[in-house]
Amino acid sequence: MSAIISVKNLVKVYDNKFTAVKNLNLEINKGEIIALLGPNGAGKTTLISTICGLASITSGSITINNMDVIKDYRKTREIVGLVPQELALEPFEKVINAIRFSRRLFGKKDDDVYLEKLLGKLQLYEKKNNIIKSLSGGMKRRVMIAKALSHNPQILFLDEPTAGVDVELRKDMWNIIKELKADGVTIILTTHYIEEAEMIADRIGIINKGELLLVEEKSKLIKRMSVKTLKVKLKKTLKQIPKKLKQYNLKLIDNGNSFHYFYNTSNEKTGITSLLSDMNEIGISLFDIQTEETSLEEIFVKIIKD
Ligand SMILES: Nc1ncnc2c1ncn2[C@@H]1O[C@H](COP(=O)(O)OP(=O)(O)OP(=O)(O)O)[C@@H](O)[C@H]1O
Ligand SMILES: [Mg+2]
Secondary structure, eight states, X not given: OOEEEEEEEEEEEOTTSOEEEEEEEEEEETTOEEXXXXXXXXXXXXXXXXXXXXXXXXXXXXXXXXXXXXXXXXXXXXXXXXXXXSOOOOXXXXXXXXXXXXXXXXXXXXXXXXXXXXXXXXXXXXXXXXXXXXXXXHHHHHHHHHHHHTTOOSEEEEESTTTTOOHHHHHHHHHHHHHHHHTTOEEEEEESOHHHHHHHOSEEEEEETTEEEXXXXXXXXXXXXXXXXXXXXXXXXXXXXXXXXXXXXOEEEGGGTEEEEEEETTSXXXXXXXXXXXXXXXXXXXXXXXXXXXXXXXXXXXHXXX
């Protein structure tokens, strides 16, 4: 796959001297769905804003289709659609007029056939003559998507598309996003819902404090993430992990009264049987044993902390 967006050594320092993005490098492949995860204030919206040319770049460079987003602002902006984090709609405007207007902003000729098809895809066709004020929150979000797609962009940015959206609607939104991908649109979304990234993303990027901590194929990341913890409470306190057990990467806790063993359920062998038999062999008795499922949420937090 070829890169449609290329971010190189991006630094963004706001006017108040706050550094929101620190030397970030990222290549986004044509036709993929990439989800950016990160806590509040991580720099996700800032990154998107610089790519879309809405925020200035302090240093580094960004290209879209090999065109510089600063030098070729008009051309690159035309290729992208952005659904901003905050709802920004004219309450008394009719749905169809709102998206016609967005299309005209890009200097594109009117094309109601395309726009009506778009509304159909977003399940808004019946509402096309309604004023925006009369729509539900989820419908308003879809109008924002329709606006962002009104000029046939190749790339769509969705900044927290399902924040505050109920489970059913969230699933609808995921289907819409998958359909857009099938149409060849490259999609970059930010989200606080790890499940969302899990459901729809091809790759996942984790951002914290302005740094991209990792970008990885979802399947690989999830394999790595599906860790379980075995907590073994010992009869006698251990000062350190005995040599025989070094291979298990145990972590002593509770002042040596217990240890944690981490294992991956996607592996063929968990290693628990051999751990217990090795313990038995060197005379370490256990008092109690319990397993804990590490939630994706927790692992995400762990990555951020580490
Ligand atoms: N215009 C601005 N001037 C100064 N600082 C800003 C400005 N916009 C954002 N910031 C700061 O930059 C950091 C990153 O903000 P950003 O909105 O990119 O985070 P985010 O990852 O999108 O967070 P959230 O998940 O809450 O949307 C924050 O500390 C924020 O306060
Ligand atoms: Mg944001």
